Amino acid sequence: MLSIITACSRPQNLKEIYKSIDFSLVTKWYIVYDTSRDRTYTPEFATEEKIKELNCNKEGYAGHPQINMALDLIKEGYVYIMDDDNIFHKNFWRLLPTLDSEFVYTWDQDRIQEGRILKGGQIEETKIDTSQFIVPRNLIGSIRWAEKKSAGDFRFISQIYKKYGDKFKYIPQVACYHNFIPKVKVAICFFGLTRSLKLTLDSIEKYIFDPLRLHGIRYDIFLHTYKMKTAYSNPRAGEKDLILDADEYKLLEPTYHMVESKEAVSKKLDLEKYRTHGNPWGKETSARPGDFSTLDNHILYLWSLKQLTKLWSEAKSRYSHIIYCRPDVLYQVPLDISWFSFSPKSKKIYIPNFGLCGNVNDRFALGRPEEMRLYGNRFDDALAYSKKKPLASEAYLIDTMRRHRIKYEHVNFYFIRVRANGKKNGIDVSQIKTLTRRLRADKKKNITRKIKIGLY
Template sequence: MKIAVCFFGLSRALATTHESIARNVIEPCRRHGETVTLAHLYHQARVQSVRSGENADLDPEDYRLLDLDAVALRFTVPSQLAGILEDMKPYGDAWDNGFSSLSNLIRQLYSLSASFKMAQLHDPDIVLFCRPDLIYHDSLEPVLETLVQEKGDLVALPDWHHWKGGYNDRFALCRGIRAAQAYAERLHVVHDYVARKQKALHSERLLRFALERANIPTMVFPQRASRVRAGGLLVEEKFWKSKASKLPYLQDALPEIQPT
């Protein structure tokens, strides 16, 4: 079994998150297969965000804490992303903050796609897409144990924060390259999304649209992860569960998750 663990976006606070990533993400993968750890990250010295309240310096070298097999650092924003942002603006601003969050979403989707391209070089059976600015509270071991037994394409997502009829896009485990591609290459379907929906691009709704468009079976699991802001501030997540998605659980008897 070949497993690729892909990190993407902005690392923010790996000094706070890297131990949970090693313990609950990477080590379980290594117990279940030949594992490669990869990252496509924006090399950035400071973050300012009105939405998250962040205004802090970053350590651009903290990715070294993950001891990655390969890392690609992006020092500038790709020029083509400005055109995509302009294409999205006529459909509205889902976050109502001057398109700041929309711009960040497009940048994140680019990084996600780039990390997947790195994974494809290793021909993986299972691909994990993980934000590095999350503390992973629970081991992903039970999820992996199920996925290694699967034969077809499948995307497994957390069972919480399926906002506004969409799917949680914080992190995912994908069985099969077609499933991983549908999850990771969402930037390629943003134009189809707004044309079809005739409404503002929205991150969780986009994920649901992309997986349903590709006809990828999607299931959920209860393992949790919390965001960490620049400077190490832990966001108090509610882990709100929506019945609206009606997604089935990955297996009947995942271990009960205890509150942290």
């Protein structure tokens, strides 16, 4: 029988690995989460008898201490190391029942991202990879992975080869992959005015950037914002005659950015064209007759998203995931790394589970490029939509998702808008208090609330 070890810092990939395993041939799959540097994880398989999830906070190189923790628990049978960015090859399971448990086996590897095959049987550095060998536990003995050195797979298997070279057999067949699951790279796209960034930057660092850094996920920062010639006012938000810092956006240190004149863009877009059906927010108690500032801001928001979509689409890097988010909010909870999945089922967008209007919140979204390109280019159809219906932000987002059949999922991710005058949005604060109370009550009662998934 077989024991599998996965040192994990990329939990978003575990479900893909899981689907590739034939558990009828497995004794136990040890998933050892790398909790060093204060990383945290949510167990994925708490009810699975053949899966044991562990935490190891020992720092080391590329999960080597985590592998060693599991090795100490395994007493017999074959041991196989499965990296957390890989999956099992179907031929592995065909070969496994034919192996003699007295021998170490190596085989060829499909380096799928490179378009080549790496031959097995070569116990040399750079010529043998983790997934290319399977070892009986009794031949491992006290040999362990070098916890703070690179090339851990070669160092490990070469020590076994020195002691038991006559026990090695080479199978000239492809039976494994290398880095089958592509690496995550994220485009974090900040849209709209940075009006309170000095107050929100710490929360962006803590809850947006830090979770990605801790899990080794690369990202670029994109920003589109506006500069203004005159004082800023937003009657609906209670902001009046405020001078915004035109250089505040620099605090984000964006990789790519675009700053446009609000007045010039407003003139170019001819905002009055979008008023065929009046002001969608005109019935609010705070609305003033003839004030279209909220509608104008919505159109400028759509333009901001469009410019960002153009920026990341034309960038030299290729991104696996896109985030659209605001710079003027206090984030309250960290990004969940499991959202950065490559599963076919991941072809949906994640939206917050608070601040909903028509079941959506248009202030944050995360997803794959295909869906996020449609989300980000909503400006293109906005004028035509406004000729038929009032251009209300959430209603228009719903219409876009319906037309393109974009799935969405509500997630526990919430934040508080901060105005240019430093005041927090009272509605956000109230809704988040209600939401957190409900979540705490659910946890206390051991209730798992079903995630709401929509399909338009």
